[in-house]
Amino acid sequence: MIVTTGRSHVKRYGVIFTCLSVRAVHLELSKDLSTDATLNAVRRFIARRGPVQRLFSDNGTNFRGADNEIQKAVKVLDDSGVMEKLTARGIDWRFIPPGSPHMGGCWERLVKSVKVALAATLHEQFPQEDVLYTLLTEAEYLINNRPLTHVSVDPDDPESLTPNHFLGTKGIEIQMGKFE
Numbered sequence: 001m002i003v004t005t006g007r008s009h010v011k012r013y014g015v016i017f018t019c020l021s022v023r024a025v026h027l028e029l030s031k032d033l034s035t036d037a038t039l040n041a042v043r044r045f046i047a048r049r050g051p052v053q054r055l056f057s058d059n060g061t062n063f064r065g066a067d068n069e070i071q072k073a074v075k076v077l078d079d080s081g082v083m084e085k086l087t088a089r090g091i092d093w094r095f096i097p098p099g100s101p102h103m104g105g106c107w108e109r110l111v112k113s114v115k116v117a118l119a120a121t122l123h124e125q126f127p128q129e130d131v132l133y134t135l136l137t138e139a140e141y142l143i144n145n146r147p148l149t150h151v152s153v154d155p156d157d158p159e160s161l162t163p164n165h166f167l168g169t170k171g172i173e174i175q176m177g178k179f180e
Helices: 035-049 059-078 103-122 129-144 165-167
Strands: 001-004 008-011 012-020 025-030 054-057 092-097
Touching: 001 059, 012 035, 012 103, 012 129, 025 035, 025 103, 025 129, 035 059, 054 103, 103 129, 129 165
Parallel strands: 054 092
Antiparallel strands: 001 008, 012 025
16 A cells, blocks of 8 residues: 655555454554564554464565564563563464465455455545554454344344454443643
8 A cells, every 4th residue: 555655655554463263353554564564563453452372374574574573582581481470471373384375365355355445435546644544444443343143134133243242342432632
């Protein structure tokens, strides 16, 4: 995705996280495909959604690099004895075999859904970065609002379950403030 920053156009990347249990989607914006940017996207995801036990991905070099960095950090924590005090033992990062993208079909299908949602809402060719981030979060909500169970035509039947029901994002009350 190309965004406008100042007078130049730069490329940004979307990172999709999907829960394999409830099929919820979380989208992050990444400045590049580096290991650091991938680690930052994973850290933002964990900060918002909670710890991850197992993470599946394709064999991108950025994913492999991020996995190596996490394994080094876990080893350092293990060696210092701090890891014994933590309840989480790190992330079990697994990769699909090279040359078999069909094994990532569950998230590849959701990538297409994100692209369709963005195409429907993105009216500018090169939006500002914050506009793109806003559109990504709106696409996330839209995709998480898709039904997971049978949708009945009877108005007396209960509402169909969506990933948003499991995320607790259906009708919350918040307060908002600003900070510098």
